[in-house]
Amino acid sequence: MTMQPQLKSKVRCADREIGEVTKVVVDPLSHEISHIVVSMNGSGERQVAMAMVQAVREGTVELRGAASDIAALPPFKREDYVTTHEVEIAHLEEKVHVTPGEVLVPFPELEKSVKRRTFFMNFTHAIGFLIGLPIAFPILRYLMKPMYQPFDNGWLKIGNVGKIKQDDIGVQFKYKKKVKEAYMPESEIEKNVWILKATPAVLEKVYQGKDMEFRDATGKAVWTNKKEVPYVAFSGKCPHLGCGYKWRAHKVLGQVFLCPCHLSIYDASGKVLDGPAPRPLDALPIKVSSTGEVEIIDMEFKAGTKSQIRII
Amino acid sequence: MAHSSVPSTEPTAIEKVIAFIDERVGLKQMQAKMLNEPVPGGSRWAYVFGSVLLFIFIMQALTGILLMFYYVPTADHAYASTQYIIHDVDYGWFLLSYHFWGSTAMVVCVFAHMSQVFLWGAYKKPREMIWLVGLALFGIVMGFGFTGYLLPWDQRAYWATTVGVEIMDKTPVLGDFMARFLKGGPTPGQMTLSRFFVIHVMILPAALMGLAGLHLFLFRAAGPAGPFRGTQEEIKAKTDYFFPRQIWKDIVGMAVVFASICALAFWEPVVLLEEATPDPGDYHPEPEWYFLFLFQLLRLKIFAGEFGQFLGAIALPGAFMALLAALPFIDRDPERNIFRRPIALIGWIVVMVSILLFTVSAIINREFLD
Numbered sequence: 001m002t003m004q005p006q007l008k009s010k011v012r013c014a015d016r017e018i019g020e021v022t023k024v025v026v027d028p029l030s031h032e033i034s035h036i037v038v039s040m041n042g043s044g045e046r047q048v049a050m051a052m053v054q055a056v057r058e059g060t061v062e063l064r065g066a067a068s069d070i071a072a073l074p075p076f077k078r079e080d081y082v083t084t085h086e087v088e089i090a091h092l093e094e095k096v097h098v099t100p101g102e103v104l105v106p107f108p109e110l111e112k113s114v115k116r117r118t119f120f121m122n123f124t125h126a127i128g129f130l131i132g133l134p135i136a137f138p139i140l141r142y143l144m145k146p147m148y149q150p151f152d153n154g155w156l157k158i159g160n161v162g163k164i165k166q167d168d169i170g171v172q173f174k175y176k177k178k179v180k181e182a183y184m185p186e187s188e189i190e191k192n193v194w195i196l197k198a199t200p201a202v203l204e205k206v207y208q209g210k211d212m213e214f215r216d217a218t219g220k221a222v223w224t225n226k227k228e229v230p231y232v233a234f235s236g237k238c239p240h241l242g243c244g245y246k247w248r249a250h251k252v253l254g255q256v257f258l259c260p261c262h263l264s265i266y267d268a269s270g271k272v273l274d275g276p277a278p279r280p281l282d283a284l285p286i287k288v289s290s291t292g293e294v295e296i297i298d299m300e301f302k303a304g305t306k307s308q309i310r311i312i
Numbered sequence: 313m314a315h316s317s318v319p320s321t322e323p324t325a326i327e328k329v330i331a332f333i334d335e336r337v338g339l340k341q342m343q344a345k346m347l348n349e350p351v352p353g354g355s356r357w358a359y360v361f362g363s364v365l366l367f368i369f370i371m372q373a374l375t376g377i378l379l380m381f382y383y384v385p386t387a388d389h390a391y392a393s394t395q396y397i398i399h400d401v402d403y404g405w406f407l408l409s410y411h412f413w414g415s416t417a418m419v420v421c422v423f424a425h426m427s428q429v430f431l432w433g434a435y436k437k438p439r440e441m442i443w444l445v446g447l448a449l450f451g452i453v454m455g456f457g458f459t460g461y462l463l464p465w466d467q468r469a470y471w472a473t474t475v476g477v478e479i480m481d482k483t484p485v486l487g488d489f490m491a492r493f494l495k496g497g498p499t500p501g502q503m504t505l506s507r508f509f510v511i512h513v514m515i516l517p518a519a520l521m522g523l524a525g526l527h528l529f530l531f532r533a534a535g536p537a538g539p540f541r542g543t544q545e546e547i548k549a550k551t552d553y554f555f556p557r558q559i560w561k562d563i564v565g566m567a568v569v570f571a572s573i574c575a576l577a578f579w580e581p582v583v584l585l586e587e588a589t590p591d592p593g594d595y596h597p598e599p600e601w602y603f604l605f606l607f608q609l610l611r612l613k614i615f616a617g618e619f620g621q622f623l624g625a626i627a628l629p630g631a632f633m634a635l636l637a638a639l640p641f642i643d644r645d646p647e648r649n650i651f652r653r654p655i656a657l658i659g660w661i662v663v664m665v666s667i668l669l670f671t672v673s674a675i676i677n678r679e680f681l682d
Contacts (some may be wrong), residue, residue: 028350029548087553088345090535147492174591181502187388190591236591240621241478241610243471244592260681261475262611268525274615300499300662302488303478306618311498 003056006100010060011038013067024098031095045076153222155295162292168268170247171192192236205269215283223285233286240264240277242303278306322645335464347555352538354550355558360565361425368418375411384531385509388463391587409577419602433648434537439605440640442530452520470588479625540648605670
């Protein structure tokens with residue numbers, strides 16, 4: 001890089017010295033100095049293009065042409081410019097080196113004898129880390145408090161199978177479940193399951209010849225659905241992504257369980273007929289009394305997994 | 313700029329106050345620096361989106377704070393307090409609807425802003441970091457939409473959250489933890505509402521303010537990119553400062569956005585559905601319109617099953633965001649003219665058209681569900 005004209009440098013023409021550099025003008029795009037401003041020894045200022053500069057030396061700027069040519073230029077118009085302090089052009093100031101030498105500030109006395117600056121810097125970081133470390137774990141545990149809860153294996157009365165008039169038809173049973181969450185007052189939430197009075201063929205598809213066991217978090221069996229019992233209860237939660245599905249007529253597939261969210265379709269036995277669901281509908285533990293009263297264990301399974309993973 | 317003007321009369325009280333502050337903090341120089349920023353190639357309407365986004369955010373903060381005067385983030389009162397805002401508080405319906413439509417405007421402007429930066433090639437060296445911080449801001453805006461949606465605690469809110477969190481659950485290894493952490497339990501309830509509330513009104517605003525500040529700082533440090541066509545001389549000849557022409561365009565942009573949001577709030581005010589409960593009844597769950605394409609995507613057969621779901625819900629959006637983040641480092645050609653970057657142009661069109669197609673098909677699909 002060639003030397004930039006320095007402020008206060010003497011300006012010399014081919015014939016004589018004409019004054020000194022008082023300002024420089026920088027191109028906002030290229031960040032190059034485009035002009036110097038020369039004070040003409042008391043007779044005003046002239047703006048001189050860098051093209052007229054022949055050489056820049058320590059303390060002097062030499063121009064092409066005669067002093068009279070420079071004096072003939074129009075006077076410099078300060079109001080056409082802003083200073084670099086009043087404009088935001090990225091990295092402009094760091095490219096301009098027009099002040100001769102360096103501008104220095106003395107180090108304070110106390111700083112002069114400090115040898116191990118890096119050590120102190122690292123030590124500061126280490127102490128900061130030691131402050132953060134002991135609170136990280138409490139914070140994590142604090143936030144994790146409600147995340148994992150024991151399963152609820154209580155039986156819930158949800159209605160009477162008397163309202164089921166036809167075999168292999170999904171019938172929705174709505175029920176209210178009492179929930180007590182932490183400090184909140186006990187409240188009731190509405191839920192639903194789909195109950196089917198299954199013909200042996202459909203029952204076979206649901207149970208595939210085996211009784212269905214339900215387990216607690218510890219792996220302990222809590223209930224077994226006998227494969228001969230014709231009533232099957234499906235959790236109201238779609239095993240795809242957890243929406244609520246419906247029993248409805250499909251143009252091609254006939255009567256099916258259909259989820260309006262992502263269009264998973266299941267047959268009466270809960271088997272996936274179409275759509276994105278990864279597994280059949282979740283059958284729940286069911287008990288039907290001699291009078292037809294239905295009780296279920298309101299289990300929920302994680303949606304979107306191939307295997308059933310119980311979450312409540 | 314007139315520097316030589318000498319005040320002919322005594323300064324007024326306001327001038328004295330300004331002078332007092334200026335002497336201590338350099339107010340005038342600061343203001344000059346803010347306003348005197350050369351806009352290479354001159355001001356344009358295309359450049360308004362950044363300022364408009366800042367304006368929308370300020371209005372969201374204002375309306376959001378006002379909503380908190382009445383809103384109660386508990387499972388037994390969230391719905392009732394929101395209904396109270398809508399039906400009983402003077403202009404409550406308007407402020408709530410403004411906040412709702414403001415979030416939509418934010419998403420629209422984020423899309424426009426990102427598209428513009430992409431098409432202008434403005435993410436390229438030396439502006440990679442502005443782009444990266446911008447992507448983080450995009451994530452925050454989406455997070456605002458997702459968390460804010462639950463707060464009214466109606467059926468729409470409940471199901472969008474249920475499905476959204478189930479999607480997050482599909483993240484490998486960390487998914488289950490993340491989903492439980494967000495829900496504060498195995499199923500959505502009071503803990504979920506508390507968490508979403510804190511995230512929505514404290515964590516995300518703080519993150520957005522910090523990152524938006526960083527975004528602006530990095531933008532000023534790199535300088536505006538300017539047009540992708542024209543020689544240095546042509547660009548220089550058209551260059552002006554941020555003030556007044558660009559600020560004028562920005563304020564017009566803000567006014568248009570403000571009027572549009574007000575109009576939407578007026579003609580399409582927010583109406584709540586039934587109170588949230590795990591039985592959807594006759595309601596067909598659906599996310600907010602800007603998530604519809606993703607929703608429709610997950611209906612596709614290729615994204616069926618456990619792995620398919622991971623592919624559609626996590627891997628595909630994740631890979632897309634990773635690609636956007638890597639963009640300035642992959643695309644190192646300094647050429648910024650979009651008409652000389654065929655892959656970029658085709659890529660943008662393909663993404664926009666697929667989002668449009670999936671959104672439209674999700675809307676068409678509605679008919680077959682009723």
